[in-house]
Amino acid sequence: MSFTRTPSPTSARKVALITGGTFGIGRATAEGLARKGYQVVLTGRDRNRAETAVRQIQQATGNAEISSLLGDFxxxxxxxxxADRFLEQHQRLDVLIxxxxxxxxxxxxxPEGFERTWALNHLAYAALTLKLLPVLQQSRPARIVNVAxxxxxRNLPWKDLTRERGYHAGVAYLESKLANILFTxxxxxxxxxSGITVNAVNPGMIDTGLGRGSTGLNQLIQVLLQPLRKSPETGAFPSLHLASAAEVEGITGQFFDxxxxxxxxRFTQNPELQDRLWKVTLExxxxAETGLLSGLNRQQVNPSHPVLHP
Structure with missing residues (x-):
């Protein structure tokens, strides 16, 4: 598989794709990038909520180039x-959040057999990112921001990623966040x-409704933490910073608090652990079987691979 670079017109707006952009941190991030003049595409599951978010962002920012895509992540x-629908509509992607x-x-x-938290919080990140790498490469310099x-x-249940031997909502969430970091x-x-930077970010304790509907001990934890939570706008600022600030241009493979x-x-810095997560994710x-970006599943990267280098 080969990719050629087609430079975008210098007058074209930068394009940003933000998943979970209909509420919370994602919604605030989408509005922030719209204010900066980006063409923004946000994703969501509910059509009415997505259309409302698009309309409100357009009205609040005066930026008409806001759109949405629907999908269950x-x-x-x-x-x-x-991702295919995005590629049908856009020839560039400067920022993926x-x-x-x-x-x-x-x-x-x-229905695909994955534990739900793992599927949404980790596998969706990986699937979307790898599918969109070619268009990110065409749009270089480009940035990927993973909200972690x-x-x-401190570890992953490698032999029980579906959590058949026991499930706790908080533990499953923390495992998915470790996966975000290792994948980054x-x-x-x-x-x-390659001209594509990849960083992870901690937005802080934000009031997004995460954990709402929890039961037992996890419900108690959510109640105790609620007074400490900040607004979605506060939580969006770190993502906006990594997505657009000149001072982080070229910085990659880092975690931002x-x-x-x-x-x-220190254990997260272990390349063997990172590669184990990488291999399991691709599997x-x-x-590997479909041939999507074949070559990226090697532990030793081929320096001539067209996705990785100009």
Whole structure:
């Protein structure tokens, strides 16, 4: 598979795609980028909510180039179809912000057989990012921002990623946030020198409704944390910073706490752990079998791979 670069007109607006952009941090991020003059595409599950968000952002910013795409991000097949629809409508992508996420009080498997939290919070990030790498490469310099968390688990249940042996909403969420960080580091290594930067960000404790509907101990934790939560606008600022600030141009493979670089725990810096997550992720997405971006599933990256280098 080869890719050629088609330069976009210098007058064209930069394009940003924001997942989970109909409410919370994603909605505030979409409005922030619209104010900066970006052409913004936001994703959501509900048509009415998406259309309302688009209309309100247009009215608030005076930027008419706001649109939406619909998809259920617990299903990787829908994520890929959404990516195809984006590619039909757009020839460039300057900023991809993987923001959609959730926490579920009960264990459930998606129709594809994945634990729901893992599917939404991690596999959707990976599926969308890898599907859109070619257009990001055409639009270089481009940026990928993965919304993670300052709280994450110390390990992953490699032999039980579907959580058949026991499920806790908070634990599943923290595991997915660790996966966000490891995936960010693994992808950044593979894209080094490509003109595409990849960073993860902790937006802080934000009032987005995450965990609403929780039960038991997790419900108590959510109640106790509520007074500490900030507004979605506050939570959007770190993503906006990584997406658009000149001072972070070219910085890649880092974790930002709000707008400041902060190293994550030492164990997350282990390339073997990152590569294990990478391999498992590609296996789950069946990318190796379908040939999607073949070559990216190698631990040692081919320096001549067209996606990775000009």
């Amino acid at each position: 617990t299903l990787t097949s829908e994520v890929k179809r959404l 993987n923001n959609a996420g959730g926490q579920f009080s009960t264990r459930a498997l998606t 968390s300052g709280w994450y688990s 580091y693994a992808l950044a290594r593979r894209l080094e020198g 709000k707008t400041r670089f902060r190293p994550t725990a 789950q997405l069946q990318m």
